Structure formats: structure tokens, C-alpha cells
Amino acid sequence: MEKLNDTLLYTLDKCFRTYNQFAQRNVRKAGYDITIDQWLILKSVSENPDITQNDISKIVFKDNASITRIIQLLISANYLVRETHPSDRRRVNLTLTESGKKITMDVNEIAVQNRTTALENINEETVHQMKSLLQQIIENCK
Amino acid sequence: MEKLNDTLLYTLDKCFRTYNQFAQRNVRKAGYDITIDQWLILKSVSENPDITQNDISKIVFKDNASITRIIQLLISANYLVRETHPSDRRRVNLTLTESGKKITMDVNEIAVQNRTTALENINEETVHQMKSLLQQIIENCK
DNA sequence: AATCAATAATTGATATATCAACAATTATTT
DNA sequence: AAATAATTGTTGATATATCAATTATTGATT
Numbered sequence: 001m002e003k004l005n006d007t008l009l010y011t012l013d014k015c016f017r018t019y020n021q022f023a024q025r026n027v028r029k030a031g032y033d034i035t036i037d038q039w040l041i042l043k044s045v046s047e048n049p050d051i052t053q054n055d056i057s058k059i060v061f062k063d064n065a066s067i068t069r070i071i072q073l074l075i076s077a078n079y080l081v082r083e084t085h086p087s088d089r090r091r092v093n094l095t096l097t098e099s100g101k102k103i104t105m106d107v108n109e110i111a112v113q114n115r116t117t118a119l120e121n122i123n124e125e126t127v128h129q130m131k132s133l134l135q136q137i138i139e140n141c142k
Numbered sequence: 143m144e145k146l147n148d149t150l151l152y153t154l155d156k157c158f159r160t161y162n163q164f165a166q167r168n169v170r171k172a173g174y175d176i177t178i179d180q181w182l183i184l185k186s187v188s189e190n191p192d193i194t195q196n197d198i199s200k201i202v203f204k205d206n207a208s209i210t211r212i213i214q215l216l217i218s219a220n221y222l223v224r225e226t227h228p229s230d231r232r233r234v235n236l237t238l239t240e241s242g243k244k245i246t247m248d249v250n251e252i253a254v255q256n257r258t259t260a261l262e263n264i265n266e267e268t269v270h271q272m273k274s275l276l277q278q279i280i281e282n283c284k
Numbered sequence: 285a286a287t288c289a290a291t292a293a294t295t296g297a298t299a300t301a302t303c304a305a306c307a308a309t310t311a312t313t314t
Numbered sequence: 315a316a317a318t319a320a321t322t323g324t325t326g327a328t329a330t331a332t333c334a335a336t337t338a339t340t341g342a343t344t
Contacts, residue, residue, distance in 0.1 A: 008269050008276075009161060009257060015276040016158040017203050019151060022283035024332090037300070054322065061159050066301055068324060073299080090309045090322040115151060118282050126275060127150050133264065133272055134150075134157040140260050141164035166302095179330070196292060205332055210294060212330075232292040232339045 023114045030110055034077075034103060037062075039111070041070055042079060042104040045094045052091050079103060165256045172252055176219075176245060179204075181253070183212055184221060184246040187236050194233055221245060 024036055034042075040060045045051060051059075057067045071094070074080040079100035085091035096104065119127065165178050176184075182202045187193060193201075199209045213236070216222040221242035227233035238246065261269065 007257060008273055009260065011273050011276045011280075012154070012158055012161070014203050015280050016154055018280045018283045019154070021332090035299075052322070061156050062300085063302055064323070065303085065325080066299095069300075085322095088310075088322085092323075115149060118151065118279050120282050122275065122278060126271075129268075130272055130275055131150055131153050133268060134153045136264060137260050138153075138157050138160045140262050141160045163302095177329075194292070204330085206293070207295080207333085208329095208331055215329080227292095230292085230340075234293075 019114075019118055022118070023111065026114055027107055027110050030106075032103060032107055032110075034079075034107060036111075038070055038074055038079075039104065039107045041067065041074065042096065042100055043108065045080065046096055046101065046104050049095070051094070053094075074100070161256075161260055164260065165253065168256055169249055169252050172248075174245060174249055174252075176221075176249060178253075180212055180216055180221075181246065181249045183209065183216065184238060184242055185250065187222070188238055188243065188246050191237070193236070195236075216242070 020036065027034065027036065027039070037060070041056055044056050044059050048055070053067050053071065054064060057064045060067075071080060071082070075082055078097055081095045081097060083093045083095070085093045162178065169176065169178065169181070179202070183198055186198050186201050190197070195209050195213065196206060199206045202209075213222060213224070217224055220239055223237045223239060225235045225237070227235045
């Protein structure tokens with residue numbers, strides 16, 4: 001039985017978790033009481049104002065149920081407003097509040113900085129290569 | 143504000159989740175009622191019989207509290223036995239039961255197969271490159 | 285030996301992940 | 315139009331993630 005930590009996917013796991021913790025720590029250190037996951041949802045609403053929760057779940061790669069619950073928190077934190085969609089009453093209409101807009105932009109700056117730090121000393125070409133590799137793995141897992 | 147899904151770390155996230163779901167699905171399809179995370183813990187105990195929970199948490203890159211709780215489940219599923227450590231009573235002594243040993247090996251086979259599938263059409267050299275890149279990112283996040 | 289610091293593990297609180305079951309609404313079929 | 319299917323979202327149950335606080339024990343200091 002091969003050792004646990006020899007595999008690429010172990011390193012992938014570790015990298016993912018390390019980066020997540022790093023990013024979350026920095027957001028908190030900057031004084032924002034929001035998780036990266038919550039921010040990702042705010043961001044996708046801000047980028048696509050007419051988005052459905054189902055679409056969000058695909059974009060951020062999470063379960064529908066998780067999205068519902070994260071959105072409930074964002075509403076009670078007063079970052080989002082939910083109304084029923086005018087033309088399709090199954091859907092919900094999500095709108096960012098003013099403080100929702102503000103925190104989305106503020107945290108975005110931190111996120112950009114996080115990525116810069118995380119990718120320090122790694123050149124564009126390598127990043128590009130890696131992306132297509134990851135894409136290949138994603139395809140293989142379907 | 144740049145688009146969500148352009149970044150390397152978004153792809154990393156997606157890849158990680160896709161692989162995890164893929165792997166979990168296959169384990170379940172094979173009839174084993176165990177999560178990948180639980181299996182990882184069984185595996186690290188089997189590889190290091192005298193391991194502490196703290197060490198496990200470092201190896202599988204999770205919080206101490208998570209490890210405690212996952213181990214509680216593994217004990218009630220009768221895959222693990224917990225006793226106090228003879229020479230240090232703060233520690234717990236973890237031992238795999240027979241069925242624990244069996245499932246660890248069985249799921250290992252599936253895991254090997256999963257990795258093979260996930261890494262299909264990707265050559266050794268590229269995998270190697272990617273590992274060191276991920277390692278670099280991990281370093282950058284410290 | 286008594287005190288203090290460090291280590292190992294647990295517990296509480298809250299957030300998220302996942303699956304399954306469900307309700308409401310809309311779209312399609314007959 | 316009525317029946318059926320598909321879509322959108324919610325809820326329940328359970329597992330895991332994370333932080334903070336806590337207990338028990340051991341190690342180090344004085």
C-alpha cells in the first residue's frame with residue numbers, strides 16, 4: 001500500500017486547504033466577518049444580477065442546499081435581499097444591499113492580494129499549463 | 143473586478159471538489175459505507191500504528207476537532223478501537239479492528255483506481271512538475 | 285514539591301457539504 | 315383542460331470544518 005502523501009491528489013488537497021485557510025485568515029485579519037464562500041456568492045450575484053441559486057451552485061461548485069443556507073446567512077447579515085422573481089415565481093431575485101456591495105469590493109481587493117502572494121515566483125506560462133492540467137483531471141472525473 | 147472563474151485557484155478548487163466527489167461516488171458504488179476522509183484516517187493509523195491524533199490531523203490536513211469526531215464515528219462503526227496510551231495517558235492508542243483492516247485495504251484498491259482514472263492521459267513528467275508547483279503555492283501561503 | 289508551561293484530546297458553537305425527500309411553480313404531453 | 319414531467323428552491327439528517335475554550339496529563343522551572 002503506497003504512502004499517503006506521495007500522490008498528486010494529496011498535494012492538491014493540501015494546497016487547496018492551505019490556500020483556503022490562508023485566504024480566510026487574511027480576510028478576517030482585515031476585519032471582515034465573512035467567509036470566502038459567502039463572498040464568492042456575493043461576487044457571483046454582483047457579476048450576474050439575474051442569476052438563479054441553481055446557477056450559483058454550479059459556478060461556485062457547491063450543493064443547492066448549501067447555497068440556500070449561505071444565502072440565508074447573507075440576508076440576515078444584511079448583505080443580500082431576496083424577493084420572488086417577477087416572471088417566474090419558483091425563482092428568487094437576489095440583490096446586493098449597499099453594505100453588500102461594499103464588502104464584495106473590499107474583500108475582492110484582499111482576494112486579489114491573496115492570489116498574488118500565493119502565486120509569487122510562478123510564471124504565467126506555468127500557471128497556464130497547470131490550469132489546463134487541472135481541467136484535464138476534471139474531465140477525467142466525469 | 144475580474145471574473146470569478148478565470149483564476150488558477152478557482153480551477154484548483156473545482157478540480158479538488160470534482161475529484162473528491164468522483165472518488166466518493168466510486169467508493170459508495172462499490173458498496174462501502176465510508177467517506178474518503180474516514181478512510182484516510184484508517185489508512186494513516188495502519189501506516190503508523192503508534193500515531194497520535196495530532197499527527198493524524200497534520201497528515202490529513204484537518205483540524206484536531208474534526209479528527210476527534212471522525213474517530214468517534216470510526217469507533218462506533220467498529221473499524222477502530224481506542225485505548226489510553228500505556229506510557230502517556232494524555233494520548234489515545236488507536237488500533238484497527240479486523241473489519242477496519244479489511245475496509246482500509248478494500249477501499250485502497252478503489253482509491254488507486256480512482257487516481258489512475260483521474261490522471262489518465264497525463265504523463266509522469268507533468269505530474270511531477272505540477273506537484274512542485276503546488277508545493278510552491280503551499281510555501282507561499284505560509 | 286509546588287508552580288507554571290506545554291501537549292493531547294475533547295467539547296461547544298456555528299458554518300458548510302451532502303444526500304434525500306419535499307413543495308411550489310412552470311412546461312410539456314396527451 | 316388534466317395529467318405528467320421538469321425546474322427551482324427549501325428542509326431534515328448527518329458528517330465535516332473551524333475557532334475558541336476546557337480538561338487531563340506531562341514536562342520544565344524554581
